[in-house]
Amino acid sequence: MKRTGRLLEQIAEPENLRLAFWRAGRGKWAKPEVRRFAVNLDDELLGMREGLLRGDYPVGRFHAFIVHDPKERVIHAAAFEERVLHHALMNVCEPIFERAAIYDSYACRRGKGQWAALARAERFAGAAPFFLKMDVRKYFNSVPHARLLGLLEQRFKDDELLAWFRRLLECYHTAPGRGLPIGSLTSQHFANFYLGPLDRFVKETLRRPFYVRYMDDCAVWGPCGRELRQVELAITDFVAQSLGLVLKPHPFINRTHAGMDFLGCRVYPGHSILNRRSRRRLKVKLRAHEQRHEAGQWDEGTLQRHVIALLGFAAKPRSWRFRQRVLADLGPRPVGLEPREPRGRLEQRRAELPVG
DSSP: OOOOOOHHHHHHHHHHHHHHHHHHHTTTTTTTHHHHHHHHHHHHHHHHHHHHHTTTOOOOOOEEEEEEEEEEEEEEEEEEHHHHHHHHHHHOOOOOOOHHHTBBHHHHOOOOHHHHHHHHHHHHHOOOSSSEEEBBBBBBHBBBHHHHHHHHHHHHHHHHHHHHHHHHHHTTTTBBOOOOTTTTTTHHHHHHHHHHHHHHHIIISSOOOOOEEEETEEEEEEOHHHHHHHHHHHHHHHHHHHOOOBOOOOOOOEGGGGEEEETTTEEETTTEEHHHHHHHHHHHHHHHHHHHHHTTTSSSHHHHHHHHHHHHHHSSOOOOOHHHHHHHSOOOOOOTTTTHHHHHHHHHHHSSSOOO
């Protein structure tokens, strides 16, 4: 395996730092922390360059908050200066992570993503009658730092860069020597890279041609449930022994025509639909957006932008009828006998006609 060295100088180049600032600030130019950084951009980037080369630029400043999407997660958003640093690191290191990945790994990769993973899963569902669905229990909170650094050392031979990776890992932990902060760019790449050995094991040792992984969600397709049960036992043992992780109990094995929940959708041979949880979340979010508009917190343009973003997610799978029903349910709520639709107005008039 060829290792790559002498990367820290490239990371600290002024052109790379400026590109990192632009990528970190994209879509956030109105935020005060971004504007403060931009006012003294040259001085900020010079200080970052010198701190990178010395190895003492401050890291580990997080803003923690909780989201429920769909389950409760604690997000640790790094300070803007540190996000610029993360982008500077990944501008140079991302191609090396890319070379280590197999084709059917879809998270944190250009040209891949959620919809490409779903399309691949639909194709594999049509090629095999059974599937095995697995994911890692509390993955980001469970990644062991020492094993991750060992894998990074196999890819990078720049000691100064490895020291930076070590600093980024040591500034956050959920247990001694474990854990990656959710919401950090470097954490996403580290987490996706850490499961690379699992991809190689499934493809090269178990020789499974129908396999897809998106971060810690992975699925294998095969000709029968008994064979996939053996695959499950082998993967469970490999994940525990080689990666120090634990799969969620009772991985799911079923027939492909029954559908598989994957990345917010239910995957069938050749197509997918929004699963029940995604439909419920979409309804709740659309209603919350409409309430903000009715309360005067959002104008019409802001409401449209948020609704279009939500419907853009729902438009990929087969969901036209569902989207029509949801949109038809939006709008002002009736007050008293005030109707919402023309049909409701006719029903009201009919009820008010005199009897006899």
